[in-house]
Amino acid sequence: xxxxxxxxAPRRLTAKGEATRARIVEAASGLVFAHGVTRTGVxxxxxxxxxxxxxxxxxxxxKQTLMRAVIAHQTEAVLAAQQPELxxxxxxxxxxxWRDRLVTLQRSRHCAGGCPIGSIAAEIADDDPEAxxxxxxxxxxxxxxxxxxxxxxxxxxxxxxxxxxxxxxLALLAALQGGLLLTxxxxxxxxxxxxxxxxxxxxxxxxx
Amino acid sequence: xxxxxxxxAPRRLTAKGEATRARIVEAASGLVFAHGVTRTGVxxxxxxxxxxxxxxxxxxxxKQTLMRAVIAHQTEAVLAAQQPELxxxxxxxxxxxWRDRLVTLQRSRHCAGGCPIGSIAAEIADDDPEAxxxxxxxxxxxxxxxxxxxxxxxxxxxxxxxxxxxxxxLALLAALQGGLLLTxxxxxxxxxxxxxxxxxxxxxxxxx
Numbered sequence: 001x002x003x004x005x006x007x008x009a010p011r012r013l014t015a016k017g018e019a020t021r022a023r024i025v026e027a028a029s030g031l032v033f034a035h036g037v038t039r040t041g042v043x044x045x046x047x048x049x050x051x052x053x054x055x056x057x058x059x060x061x062x063k064q065t066l067m068r069a070v071i072a073h074q075t076e077a078v079l080a081a082q083q084p085e086l087x088x089x090x091x092x093x094x095x096x097x098w099r100d101r102l103v104t105l106q107r108s109r110h111c112a113g114g115c116p117i118g119s120i121a122a123e124i125a126d127d128d129p130e131a132x133x134x135x136x137x138x139x140x141x142x143x144x145x146x147x148x149x150x151x152x153x154x155x156x157x158x159x160x161x162x163x164x165x166x167x168x169x170l171a172l173l174a175a176l177q178g179g180l181l182l183t184x185x186x187x188x189x190x191x192x193x194x195x196x197x198x199x200x201x202x203x204x205x206x207x208x
Numbered sequence: 209x210x211x212x213x214x215x216x217a218p219r220r221l222t223a224k225g226e227a228t229r230a231r232i233v234e235a236a237s238g239l240v241f242a243h244g245v246t247r248t249g250v251x252x253x254x255x256x257x258x259x260x261x262x263x264x265x266x267x268x269x270x271k272q273t274l275m276r277a278v279i280a281h282q283t284e285a286v287l288a289a290q291q292p293e294l295x296x297x298x299x300x301x302x303x304x305x306w307r308d309r310l311v312t313l314q315r316s317r318h319c320a321g322g323c324p325i326g327s328i329a330a331e332i333a334d335d336d337p338e339a340x341x342x343x344x345x346x347x348x349x350x351x352x353x354x355x356x357x358x359x360x361x362x363x364x365x366x367x368x369x370x371x372x373x374x375x376x377x378l379a380l381l382a383a384l385q386g387g388l389l390l391t392x393x394x395x396x397x398x399x400x401x402x403x404x405x406x407x408x409x410x411x412x413x414x415x416x
Contacts, residue, residue: 036331038246112334121393122330123244126320135393170390171406174399175379178386182378185329185343191382198379202410 021059024049024066025073032070033113037123042066067124068134074116075138081105089149091158092204099196103189106180114184118177143173150203163206168199175199229267232257232274233281240278241321245331250274275332276342282324283346289313297357299366300412307404311397314388322392326385351381358411371414376407383407 013021027049031040042063046056060066079086085098113119117138125132150165179195221229235257239248250271254264268274287294293306321327325346333340358373387403 035335036246038244114330114333118389119330122322122327122389125322125393127243132393132395139390139393167402168406170399170402171383174386174390174403175383175406176386177389178382178384178403181326181330181385181389182347182382185333185340185347187340191378194375194378195382195386198376198383198410199406202406202413205410205413 017059020051020055024051024056024059025069028066029070029073029077029116032067032120033074033116037067037070037120064128064130067120067128067131071117071120071131071134071138074120075134075141078116078138079141086145089146090152090156092200092207094149095200095203099193099200102176102196103193106183106189106192111183111187111189115177115180118180119184122181139173143169146172154206157208159203159206160208163203168203168206171202172196172199225267228259228263232259232264232267233277236274237278237281237285237324240275240328241282241324245275245278245328272336272338275328275336275339279325279328279339279342279346282328283342283349286324286346287349294353297354298360298364300408300415302357303408303411307401307408310384310404311401314391314397314400319391319395319397323385323388326388327392330389347381351377354380362414365416367411367414368416371411376411376414379410380404380407 024045028040028045031044031048042053042056045066046053049056056066060069082098082101085094085101089095089098117135120131121135121139125135147165147169150159150163150168153159154161154163154165175195175198176192179192182191182195183189232253236248236253239252239256250261250264253274254261257264264274268277290306290309293302293309297303297306325343328339329343329347333343354377355373358367358371358376361367362369362371362373383403383406384400387400390399390403391397
């Protein structure tokens, strides 16, 4: 996401400037998570972050630039919330702990909000090509460790040689996204649990 | 969806009234599919449907009522687009044809739009409890034939007794939703194909 971050912060900022910028992105991310991109007005962000219009303009020339910073921020937050498991998904135990972590997180949110980046994708992927490219990159950052963990399992002989880490990782990410959307809609973690368990069961069918 | 339809059309309408009402819902559904709920203004719907503000008000007292009619309409459209397979998903051949139909449909849409009801869910499920209830009902109408087809396969001895149609149907719907979202974001049907194929492979692992 280096490119994305650069786009929205081309200047070198002072420590105070960095803090103000971070406060704006944090406030905007919270509002977008709760209400979506379209219903998050620039004035709402100003109020929530406690900054003036000119301050906000100084850091983010327009709403689109701010939203790209939100996507970068939410991608980092989503990945961080899945640690330490996400970066070492190379055993069935780790997959199980990762699954439990995701379910616990949705439960703690009372199943609201869905996926912080999936929801943005559903809302603006068709309308904003630059945001869509950032979302593609964000999902790729998510899929890469899934792929890598499964490849390690195959290389260590935990999974058979005909297990395809690329395909299984993509299917796992899709199951996760669909599970989050249905969990948000139905206000129960059952869809997320069922979707992840099904995909982990499929991965298990490749166990040696 | 009878309840939902009643909510938005409590009066008995003349044939002409029905046609006008249908034209409004059709126009609103197209706009929501392209731009989302929030960015679809009542004035846009008036213009697109070629009706006056008072006509629109006559059929739908407020935007929320109109949006509930859109959810009902899009649910029917989504289910109709999956026929004839959806109502008889009781063989692996039918599952394969259904999968191909979904992929072809997304390809014909150039992967844009995502799921017509999933996208609405991602956008407004948290903010509008009545719409959320309609979306829950819509997803249930979708999941029921998946469940029923899988139950038939189990009852006929095509699937083993330990195959759980409830669980597999929910996981299949989640994979489909996640596959649609990633297909919309990445502008390729690969995520949808991979997600559906993975779930059908898992179902296949229960074949007798």
